[in-house]
Amino acid sequence: MLNRIDPLRLLALTLLALPPLALAALGTLWLWERDALLYWLAGLLASAAAGYGLQYLLQRRERRLLAEAATEPNPDWSPRAEAVWRDVEALASELEPADWPLDDSARLMELARLTLEQVARRYHPQADQPLFQLTVPHTLLILERASRDLRRDITEHIPFSHRLRIGDLLRLQRWKVTADQAFLVYRMGRAVINPLDALASEAWRNLRDQGTGIAQAELHGWLLRAIVRKIGYYAIDLYSGRLPLAEGDPTAAPTPRSRADLAQGAPGDAEPLRILVLGRTNAGKSSLINALFGRLVTPADTLADTTRGLIPYRLEREGLTQALVIDTPGCDSAWLTEERLRAAAADADLILWASPAHRPDRQVERACLDALRAAQAARPEHRPPPLLVAATHVDLLRPAREWQPPYDLREPSGPKATNIAAAVAAIAADLAVPIAQVVPVALAEGRVYNVDDGLWAMLLDQQEAALRTRLLRCLEARRRAEDWDLLRRQLIATGRLLKALPQRLKAPRA
Ligand SMILES: Nc1nc2c(ncn2[C@@H]2O[C@H](COP(=O)(O)OP(=O)(O)O)[C@@H](O)[C@H]2O)c(=O)[nH]1
Numbered sequence: 403m404l405n406r407i408d409p410l411r412l413l414a415l416t417l418l419a420l421p422p423l424a425l426a427a428l429g430t431l432w433l434w435e436r437d438a439l440l441y442w443l444a445g446l447l448a449s450a451a452a453g454y455g456l457q458y459l460l461q462r463r464e465r466r467l468l469a470e471a472a473t474e475p476n477p478d479w480s481p482r483a484e485a486v487w488r489d490v491e492a493l494a495s496e497l498e499p500a501d502w503p504l505d506d507s508a509r510l511m512e513l514a515r516l517t518l519e520q521v522a523r524r525y526h527p528q529a530d531q532p533l534f535q536l537t538v539p540h541t542l543l544i545l546e547r548a549s550r551d552l553r554r555d556i557t558e559h560i561p562f563s564h565r566l567r568i569g570d571l572l573r574l575q576r577w578k579v580t581a582d583q584a585f586l587v588y589r590m591g592r593a594v595i596n597p598l599d600a601l602a603s604e605a606w607r608n609l610r611d612q613g614t615g616i617a618q619a620e621l622h623g624w625l626l627r628a629i630v631r632k633i634g635y636y637a638i639d640l641y642s643g644r645l646p647l648a649e650g651d652p653t654a655a656p657t658p659r660s661r662a663d664l665a666q667g668a669p670g671d672a673e674p675l676r677i678l679v680l681g682r683t684n685a686g687k688s689s690l691i692n693a694l695f696g697r698l699v700t701p702a703d704t705l706a707d708t709t710r711g712l713i714p715y716r717l718e719r720e721g722l723t724q725a726l727v728i729d730t731p732g733c734d735s736a737w738l739t740e741e742r743l744r745a746a747a748a749d750a751d752l753i754l755w756a757s758p759a760h761r762p763d764r765q766v767e768r769a770c771l772d773a774l775r776a777a778q779a780a781r782p783e784h785r786p787p788p789l790l791v792a793a794t795h796v797d798l799l800r801p802a803r804e805w806q807p808p809y810d811l812r813e814p815s816g817p818k819a820t821n822i823a824a825a826v827a828a829i830a831a832d833l834a835v836p837i838a839q840v841v842p843v844a845l846a847e848g849r850v851y852n853v854d855d856g857l858w859a860m861l862l863d864q865q866e867a868a869l870r871t872r873l874l875r876c877l878e879a880r881r882r883a884e885d886w887d888l889l890r891r892q893l894i895a896t897g898r899l900l901k902a903l904p905q906r907l908k909a910p911r912a
């Protein structure tokens with residue numbers, strides 16, 4: 403490196419550097435003679451420490467701001483969407499800023515395409531060109547949303563971003579490379595002339611480089627990750643049916659299905675939370691509904707199950723979104739075929755399963771639940787409704803004569819409480835549900851137990867999850883309607899065009 407430098411140039415550099423160096427040497431001597439050198443050194447150290455500390459704080463603040471601007475996955479997404487998001491995150495974290503220069507817009511479009519493709523491939527694994535499945539209006543919608551968010555994040559989280567130009571970022575980067583080369587020569591020269599000074603300034607340079615390092619490289623990396631994440635986010639939203647071309651809350655109006663179920667629906671009705679009550683014949687499904695309402699709304703009977711078909715009841719209660727509770731014939735009845743069960747469950751936001759605690763044969767129930775789970779697993783773009791199990795008839799457990807609620811089931815004392823706790827555990831195991839989702843109840847007239855505090859508390863606990871299921875269900879209904887509506891409008895427009903075509907052809911060209 404040194405022998406590439408003209409000796410005369412080196413001489414010029416030395417001559418230029420000599421006066422300030424002499425000043426430093428004379429100053430040191432002066433301090434030394436006055437015994438003030440130590441004070442000066444202490445002052446130097448203190449101000450260096452303060453400066454470094456301040457720089458460190460600033461840098462931390464900038465890093466935190468950037469970290470806060472990271473795009474998070476949407477908690478309302480389906481399990482499949484969550485899996486695709488992990489792919490997008492992986493793509494974003496693998497990006498090397500050097501491969502994606504900011505001044506190359508073609509490269510940046512390439513990055514956008516790569517992200518869209520990553521998502522598209524997961525949703526259309528059979529297509530060899532999955533991106534071709536995306537319509538033009540939808541692609542524009544993704545880019546529009548992603549750009550809008552990105553602009554907001556940048557203005558809110560990057561200091562001085564309103565004055566920052568892409569050119570500034572690039573200039574900073576180029577300047578750093580040139581400056582580093584020139585600086586190297588200067589440092590080597592100085593090490594020869596004044597080793598001690600060189601050592602001190604080397605240490606300072608290390609500190610200083612850490613302080614300014616965040617500026618371009620990190621910002622560049624952040625920007626690339628933000629682009630991938632934003633585009634990925636909206637692509638997932640779109641493919642999972644959450645980003646319709648129309649704006650507005652999809653749950654604001656009832657779906658066609660619920661409109662029919664609400665029958666005497668009031669005009670301002672939103673989509674209700676649909677609670678499906680399932681279980682074997684005589685499990686206590688109808689009794690459970692009566693207990694939830696606190697009065698008789700549906701006939702409960704010991705003889706054959708009289709429920710024919712799905713019967714909706716409108717349930718309103720403090721703290722609960724307006725709900726439809728749907729009574730069903732037993733899952734062991736001829737009416738409730740697997741087909742009908744699957745259709746009913748696809749329209750449900752929460753499933754309430756009634757399981758009689760005094761009947762230990764639960765194979766029928768398990769088979770029915772397993773069929774339901776298999777149907778749900780086959781629809782990963784849908785959020786499965788939360789499942790609660792009501793262990794009914796606990797009053798009939800041994801000793802059958804004893805009935806003196808309340809019972810402490812956490813630390814059961816006495817045979818009744820022990821048997822209730824054991825039945826709850828057996829139901830959880832037999833039906834393969836977490837024990838925390840099984841609640842023991844009694845529903846016989848005059849013996850209603852643990853409905854208001856136990857069952858209702860659990861229902862309200864699950865409300866949040868049920869609302870997420872409702873949202874995806876409504877979006878799907880809206881998308882179905884939207885597809886038809888769009889096609890209809892396009893066809894009408896085409897018809898108009900065809901009708902006008904003869905005249906247009908006849909008209910003289912402008
Ligand atoms: N002892 C007792 N009887 C119950 C309980 N739950 C329901 N029953 C009775 O069991 C019978 C069947 O109940 P029902 O609600 O019609 O069952 P469904 O066929 O599932 O709708 C009715 O006679 C109810 O009174 C309970 O927790 N304890």
Ligand SMILES: [Mg+2]
Binds near residue numbers: 687709
């Ligand atoms: Mg019934």
